[in-house]
Amino acid sequence: MEIRKVLLTEDEMPRQWYNILADIKMNPPLGPDGKVISPDALSPVFPMNLIEQEVSSERWIDIPEEVLGVLNIWRPSPLVRALSLEKALGTPARIYFKNESLSPPGSHKPNTAVPQAYYNKVFGIRRLTTETGAGQWGSALAFACSQFGLECKVYMVRISFDQKPYRKSLMSVWGAKCVASPSMETRAGRDILEKTPDSPGSLGIAISEAIEEAVGDTTGQTRYALGSVLNHVMLHQTIIGLEAKKQMEKIGEYPDIVIGCAGGGSNFAGLAFPFVHDKINGKQLEIYPVEPTACPTLTRAPFAYDHGDCAGYTPLLAMHSLGHTFVPAPIHAGGLRYHGMAPTVSQLAAEGLIEAKAVSQLAAYQAGVLMARTEGIVPAPETNHALACVVDEAKKAKEEGKEKVILFNFSGHGMIDLVAYDKYFAGQLQDYVLSKEEECKFEECLKAYPKPQLLKSR
Amino acid sequence: MEIRKVLLTEDEMPRQWYNILADIKMNPPLGPDGKVISPDALSPVFPMNLIEQEVSSERWIDIPEEVLGVLNIWRPSPLVRALSLEKALGTPARIYFKNESLSPPGSHKPNTAVPQAYYNKVFGIRRLTTETGAGQWGSALAFACSQFGLECKVYMVRISFDQKPYRKSLMSVWGAKCVASPSMETRAGRDILEKTPDSPGSLGIAISEAIEEAVGDTTGQTRYALGSVLNHVMLHQTIIGLEAKKQMEKIGEYPDIVIGCAGGGSNFAGLAFPFVHDKINGKQLEIYPVEPTACPTLTRAPFAYDHGDCAGYTPLLAMHSLGHTFVPAPIHAGGLRYHGMAPTVSQLAAEGLIEAKAVSQLAAYQAGVLMARTEGIVPAPETNHALACVVDEAKKAKEEGKEKVILFNFSGHGMIDLVAYDKYFAGQLQDYVLSKEEECKFEECLKAYPKPQLLKSR
Numbered sequence: 005m006e007i008r009k010v011l012l013t014e015d016e017m018p019r020q021w022y023n024i025l026a027d028i029k030m031n032p033p034l035g036p037d038g039k040v041i042s043p044d045a046l047s048p049v050f051p052m053n054l055i056e057q058e059v060s061s062e063r064w065i066d067i068p069e070e071v072l073g074v075l076n077i078w079r080p081s082p083l084v085r086a087l088s089l090e091k092a093l094g095t096p097a098r099i100y101f102k103n104e105s106l107s108p109p110g111s112h113k114p115n116t117a118v119p120q121a122y123y124n125k126v127f128g129i130r131r132l133t134t135e136t137g138a139g140q141w142g143s144a145l146a147f148a149c150s151q152f153g154l155e156c157k158v159y160m161v162r163i164s165f166d167q168k169p170y171r172k173s174l175m176s177v178w179g180a181k182c183v184a185s186p187s188m189e190t191r192a193g194r195d196i197l198e199k200t201p202d203s204p205g206s207l208g209i210a211i212s213e214a215i216e217e218a219v220g221d222t223t224g225q226t227r228y229a230l231g232s233v234l235n236h237v238m239l240h241q242t243i244i245g246l247e248a249k250k251q252m253e254k255i256g257e258y259p260d261i262v263i264g265c266a267g268g269g270s271n272f273a274g275l276a277f278p279f280v281h282d283k284i285n286g287k288q289l290e291i292y293p294v295e296p297t298a299c300p301t302l303t304r305a306p307f308a309y310d311h312g313d314c315a316g317y318t319p320l321l322a323m324h325s326l327g328h329t330f331v332p333a334p335i336h337a338g339g340l341r342y343h344g345m346a347p348t349v350s351q352l353a354a355e356g357l358i359e360a361k362a363v364s365q366l367a368a369y370q371a372g373v374l375m376a377r378t379e380g381i382v383p384a385p386e387t388n389h390a391l392a393c394v395v396d397e398a399k400k401a402k403e404e405g406k407e408k409v410i411l412f413n414f415s416g417h418g419m420i421d422l423v424a425y426d427k428y429f430a431g432q433l434q435d436y437v438l439s440k441e442e443e444c445k446f447e448e449c450l451k452a453y454p455k456p457q458l459l460k461s462r
Numbered sequence: 463m464e465i466r467k468v469l470l471t472e473d474e475m476p477r478q479w480y481n482i483l484a485d486i487k488m489n490p491p492l493g494p495d496g497k498v499i500s501p502d503a504l505s506p507v508f509p510m511n512l513i514e515q516e517v518s519s520e521r522w523i524d525i526p527e528e529v530l531g532v533l534n535i536w537r538p539s540p541l542v543r544a545l546s547l548e549k550a551l552g553t554p555a556r557i558y559f560k561n562e563s564l565s566p567p568g569s570h571k572p573n574t575a576v577p578q579a580y581y582n583k584v585f586g587i588r589r590l591t592t593e594t595g596a597g598q599w600g601s602a603l604a605f606a607c608s609q610f611g612l613e614c615k616v617y618m619v620r621i622s623f624d625q626k627p628y629r630k631s632l633m634s635v636w637g638a639k640c641v642a643s644p645s646m647e648t649r650a651g652r653d654i655l656e657k658t659p660d661s662p663g664s665l666g667i668a669i670s671e672a673i674e675e676a677v678g679d680t681t682g683q684t685r686y687a688l689g690s691v692l693n694h695v696m697l698h699q700t701i702i703g704l705e706a707k708k709q710m711e712k713i714g715e716y717p718d719i720v721i722g723c724a725g726g727g728s729n730f731a732g733l734a735f736p737f738v739h740d741k742i743n744g745k746q747l748e749i750y751p752v753e754p755t756a757c758p759t760l761t762r763a764p765f766a767y768d769h770g771d772c773a774g775y776t777p778l779l780a781m782h783s784l785g786h787t788f789v790p791a792p793i794h795a796g797g798l799r800y801h802g803m804a805p806t807v808s809q810l811a812a813e814g815l816i817e818a819k820a821v822s823q824l825a826a827y828q829a830g831v832l833m834a835r836t837e838g839i840v841p842a843p844e845t846n847h848a849l850a851c852v853v854d855e856a857k858k859a860k861e862e863g864k865e866k867v868i869l870f871n872f873s874g875h876g877m878i879d880l881v882a883y884d885k886y887f888a889g890q891l892q893d894y895v896l897s898k899e900e901e902c903k904f905e906e907c908l909k910a911y912p913k914p915q916l917l918k919s920r
Contacts, residue, residue, distance in 0.1 A: 005531040007472050014465050073463040077838045088609075106564060108838040110877065150835045151546075173880035176887055177834045376635045377608045380535045380566040419568065419877045422631035429634055 006087055010251040012080035018246040019067055021239045024277045024348055026063035027284050028355075031322030031347070031456040034309060038454055041319045048219045049228050051127035054120065057236040065239065071119045074151045078107045078114075079243070083251035084414075088378035090398070097401035098257070099394060101414040102248050102275060105381060109174070111416030112271045113144030113231055116240035120229045121148035130225040131155040133218045135185065135210030138164055138338025139171030140384075140416060141231030146180030156180035159187065159213045162205035164338065170420050185210040192216050206331075207342075208314025215317065232268025233312055233321075233346045241274025248411060249278055259289055259411035261397055265389040266293035266302065266360070267339045269346030271415035277348075280357055284462060291358040293349060294393040296368070298436035299332040301325065301345045302353045302360030305446060309453040312344055322456035323350035326438075327449030333436035335365050336424035337385035343446075355460055363392040364435040369428040371395045372418070384416035385424050464545055468709040470538035476704040477525055479697045482735045482806055484521035485742050486813075489780030489805070489914040492767060496912055499777045506677045507686050509585035512578065515694040523697065529577045532609045536565045536572075537701070541709035542872075546836035548856070555859035556715070557852060559872040560706050560733060563839060567632070569874030570729045571602030571689055574698035578687045579606035589613040589684040591676045593643065593668030596622055596796025597629030598842075598874060599689035604638030614638035617645065617671045620663035622796065628878050643668040650674050665800075666772025666786075673775065690726025691770055691779075691804045699732025706869060707736055717747055717869035719855055723847040724751035724760065724818070725797045727804030729873040735806075738815055742920065749816040751807060752851040754826070756894035757790040759783065759803045760811045760818030763904060767911040770802055780914035781808035784896075785907030791894035793823050794882035795843035801904075813918055821850040822893040827886040829853045830876070842874035843882050 035041040043055045050058070057065065067075075086099040104112035124132055132154055136142025142158035149156035158180055165172060165184040175182040185205045186193035192212040196203050203209070218228035230237065252258055262279045264272030272293045283289055295302055301324045310325035312318040325344045326332075332341040345353075352358045372388035374395065375381070383391060390412050401408040418425065427433050493499040501513045508516070515523065525533075544557040562570035582590055590612055594600025600616035607614035616638055623630060623642040633640040643663045644651035650670040654661050661667070676686035688695065710716055720737045722730030730751045741747060753759055759782045768783035770776040783802045784790075790799040803811075810816045830846035832853065833839070841849060848870050859866040876883070885891050 005472070005527050005534060008534050009472060011469055011471065013469065014463070014467060069463050074838075076463060076466050108834075108840065147838060151838065169884075170877075170880045173884045174840065174877070177831060177840050177876075177880070177883050179835060373635060376566075377637055380532075380605060380609065382566065382632065382635050418635075419628075419632070422628045422635070425635050426627075426631045 008085050008087055010083040010255055012247060012250060014076045014080070016250060017072060017076065017080050018243055020064040021067055022242040022246060022278050022281060023060060023063055023065055023239050024280065025061045025235060027281060028348070028351055028461040029459040030351055031459065033319040033321050034454065035319055049215060051124050051129055051227055053123045053127050054236055057239060058234060068122060071122050074118045075115070075243070080247045081106055081244070083248055086379050089375060092374060092378045093395065093398045093402065095398040095402045096405060097398045097408045097410050099398060099410045100252070101412050102244050103414050104244060104271065105414055105417035109140065109143040109147050110419060111140045111144065111384065112241060112244060112274060112413070113141050114147055115243055115274060116231065116237045116270065117144040117148035118151065119240045121145070121152045121154055124227055125152045125154060128225070129154070129227045131157070131221070132227060132229045133157045133214040134229045134231070135159045135207060135214045137161050137207050137341065139168055140339060142182060143171055143174045144231065145229055146175040146178040149180060150178040157217065158182040159185035159210040161185055161207060161210050162203065168420065185213050187213060189213070190216045206314055211313045212315050212317055232270040233344065235348060237270050238273040238277065238346055238348050241270050242277050244274035244413060245276060245278035248275060257409055260408040261290045261292065261410045263292045263294060263390050263393050263397070263410065263412040265340060265386050265415060266295050266345065266349065267342045267386060269293070269349035271413050273346060273349055275413040276358065280352060283357060292361050292393055293358055294361045294363055294389045296335050296337060296340050296389055297362045297364045297438065298335045299326065299341055300362045300438055301343065303362040304438055304443065306450065307350055307354045307456060308450045309456055310344060310450055314343070320453055321347050323347045324353060325446070325450065327446030329449050330446055335436060336421065336433070337368070337389060339386040340389060351459065354458060361393050363389050365433055366435050367392040369425070369433060381414070382418045383414065384418045385421055387415045390415070466543050466545055468541040468713055470705060470708060472534045472538070474708060475530060475534065475538050476701055478522040479525060480700040480704060480736050480739060481518060481521055481523055481697050482738065483519045483693060485739055486809055486919040487917040488809055489917065491777040491779055492912065493777055507673060509582050509587055509685055511581045511585050512694055515697060516692060526580060529580050532576045533573070533701070538705045539564055539702070541706055544837050547833060550832060550836045551853065551856045551860070553856040553860045554863060555856045555866045555868050557856060557868045558710070559870050560702050561872050562702060562729065563872055563875035567598065567601040567605050568877060569598045569602065569842065570699060570702060570732055570871070571599050572605055573701055573732060574689065574695045574728065575602040575606035576609065577698045579603070579610045579612055582685055583610045583612060587612070587683055587685045589615070589679070590687045591615045591672040591684060592687045592689065593617045593665060593672045595619050595665050595799070597626055598797060600640060601629055601632045602689065603687055604633040604636040607638060608636040615675065616640040617643035617668040619643055619665060619668050620661065626878065643671050645671060647671070648674045664772055669771045670773050670775055690728040691802065693806060695728050696731040696735065696804055696806050699728050700735050702732035702871060703734060703736035706733060710869070715867055718866045719748045719750065719868045721750045721752060721848050721851050721868065721870040723798060723844050723873060724753050724803065724807065725800045725844060727751070727807035729871050731804060731807055733871040734816065738810060741815060750819050750851055751816055752819045752821055752847045754793050754795060754798050754847055755820045755822045755896065756793045757784065757799055758820045758896055759801065761820040762896055762901065764908065765808060765812045765914060766908045767914055768802060768908055772801070778911055779805050781805045782811060783904070783908065785904030787907050788904055793894060794879065794891070795826070795847060797844040798847060809917070812916060819851050821847050823891055824893050825850040827883070827891060839872070840876045841872065842876045843879055845873045848873070
């Protein structure tokens with residue numbers, strides 16, 4: 005028997021998050037007037053303690069005991085050597101992954117849902133609202149709110165709400181209320197339904213409904229929570245990479261390549277940022293965020309100022325963006341169908357500290373099935389994109405005859421997204437590649453906004 | 463932060479299974495003629511190495527390295543202190559559980575699917591057939607076969623096949639073929655469909671189809687696999703209890719009460735048998751298998767000779783049985799809807815070494831929701847039955863002011879069975895209690911068979 009897993013005890017859990025803002029320069033968020041936005045302006049939406057984290061440039065930020073006391077339901081997550089996958093590929097590479105699928109909701113999302121619920125709770129907030137597309141984030145927040153006794157209301161994009169009824173059920177088990185968006189519960193929702201009664205909804209609409217409800221609570225006890233993109237979300241996720249570093253150290257390994265799929269950027273950032281810190285300090289390694297060819301934010305889109313949501317309600321963020329009016333092709337990796345990218349991840353890409361890859365949907369599923377049939381666990385559609393890149397790199401190592409060490413983030417399992425595998429086997433999935441015509445559209449969409457500076461952190 | 467989990471490393475995994483047949487006397491299986499059946503008679507159905515295990519009375523049986531090398535994908539499983547559940551109940555009891563939901567298919571079933579696939583493989587078998595009701599066993603065998611390169615064919619009861627499409631998808635991901643039963647692929651299936659084209663199927667029909675296909679392969683390279691009831695299945699599951707004992711020893715604990723839900727008996731046996739061994743050797747503790755009031759095999763039915771399947775194809779087994787013609791009420795815990803009980807578990811109940819409890823469906827879901835909202839993880843419907851008993855015992859400990867140590871088996875998660883939670887919240891689930899009239903029926907069904915002896919092992 006070869007040992008597969010490197011475990012940490014709960015005592016060995018990181019006690020601080022790593023804040024990449026200490027190590028890089030960033031273009032600030034801008035208001036609608038093009039001026040730098042003040043943190044206070046966000047206070048109707050987020051509690052002040054989270055806003056402080058959002059703008060902090062402290063390198064290490066303490067993880068509260070109460071947060072550790074919930075994260076330890078499933079953390080530390082195992083670092084797993086993908087022995088069977090290596091054998092199937094006949095590669096000299098050693099492949100490791102962090103298994104983030106073992107959390108109760110089945111993905112990395114609760115790593116930030118738990119601290120967000122906690123900070124809202126201590127700030128005196130009683131109720132959180134949010135939006136969810138495929139449902140991973142909504143169920144993670146539902147779980148986190150149940151741990152801290154907060155109410156939770158999730159606006160779920162109508163088309164996913166209808167296609168994935170299990171996600172709603174899961175949120176109900178944790179006591180959250182999940183409604184299809186557009187809904188009759190907000191002005192934004194009612195306006196849409198009046199014009200388009202059979203609207204399939206969108207993340208943009210769901211975000212506006214969730215924010216409207218949070219801001220509209222005159223008692224001041226409701227806030228909104230976001231599951232990706234923002235700096236404090238990336239911060240909370242770094243526990244993944246910090247654990248991974250400890251685990252690799254235990255077995256005397258260090259990665260040559262770090263890989264994570266990237267939609268809004270949070271699971272990628274969670275694994276990669278602590279290694280980016282090393283790279284900034286002179287370590288040699290490659291770091292690859294992987295996105296779908298259908299939504300190639302980092303590989304095809306410009307580094308620009310754009311809104312984080314489709315409706316244009318949020319401040320302008322300096323990020324790689326396909327334009328906030330961009331509607332990605334209907335690939336099954338709902339978590340990767342985002343027009344933008346976390347400003348921190350975008351900044352790293354812009355200055356060449358990380359190098360984005362794009363993979364097609366079919367290659368992703370092919371890699372996912374290989375993973376299931378070797379390592380046993382069934383990956384989420386998003387995770388399959390990281391896997392396609394892992395397979396490519398393992399094959400490259402074979403061709404080059406190099407013993408590379410590859411580390412990737414197994415961001416979530418696919419137990420509630422199996423329908424897509426059925427379609428894959430039935431030959432009903434297709435590849436999407438962004439056309440030149442669509443590229444022109446996002447150039448059009450972005451041209452009115454200021455251009456961010458090309459900052460160099462080093 | 464209070465520590466929740468007691469971990470073992472892969473090096474600390476048990477290297478031998480515990481065989482309870484070394485410690486108890488058993489009534490032998492009988493053929494249709496009422497005579498003791500020879501092991502050879504089973505050879506068209508099972509490979510000889512598994513049949514030898516089925517009848518072995520060696521107390522400790524080595525776990526092959528190749529089996530350990532797959533079990534370690536998820537094993538050793540954590541022993542978890544249910545701190546948040548304890549707090550919610552305000553109990554002085556310390557509650558621990560083995561989390562068997564972390565296996566790739568999400569339940570304890572692969573603990574036996576993996577060795578069964580392995581033994582078939584080394585015996586030269588290329589293909590396994592089986593039946594599945596709710597789908598947990600079918601997906602576990604699909605996973606195990608994918609690990610050893612065996613083909614796998616699963617006959618899934620038609621009504622579940624239609625209601626739970628995700629289970630079939632999951633089996634496909636692991637490369638198994640899953641067909642609805644009754645099917646046109648066997649004589650047994652065709653006969654039923656001719657008479658009843660819209661038959662919803664049953665476990666009995668599915669078993670006959672799976673056995674017919676295995677036995678009918680004239681190349682001799684196909685065998686049948688069973689996921690519960692038989693001695694070798696219980697044997698393989700004892701890795702759960704053996705790990706639990708090591709883990710409790712590490713923290714200086716020993717259970718006063720051991721609890722597992724019981725359908726065919728395998729998850730209960732897996733946790734409990736190593737503790738039964740202690741009890742036989744003088745330890746003081748209570749051991750409770752928990753069944754649904756809708757299918758009260760141990761609490762209401764006699765210890766009798768009966769068939770393991772509904773159609774009457776299998777040998778007569780000495781067990782608690784509601785009669786093989788008994789059709790349990792449609793509770794959602796599909797894995798507990800079985801008319802019989804493992805002969806080993808039945809023997810222990812008959813001689814008072816374990817004491818069965820029955821709980822209602824609503825109490826089970828109430829406990830399951832409490833578990834999800836405290837410990838975070840969402841239990842399978844079957845597991846909820848164990849939880850209802852845990853809650854009862856924790857409350858009793860509170861009333862009595864006693865610091866009892868309760869250990870239970872968290873046999874599986876409910877991520878693919880969320881529909882039942884929806885029904886629970888909507889008030890659409892009901893309790894079922896076996897009527898006196900139904901009791902008369904099983905007495906009628908069993909009266910033609912020989913009576914087993916009331917053996918005493920001590």
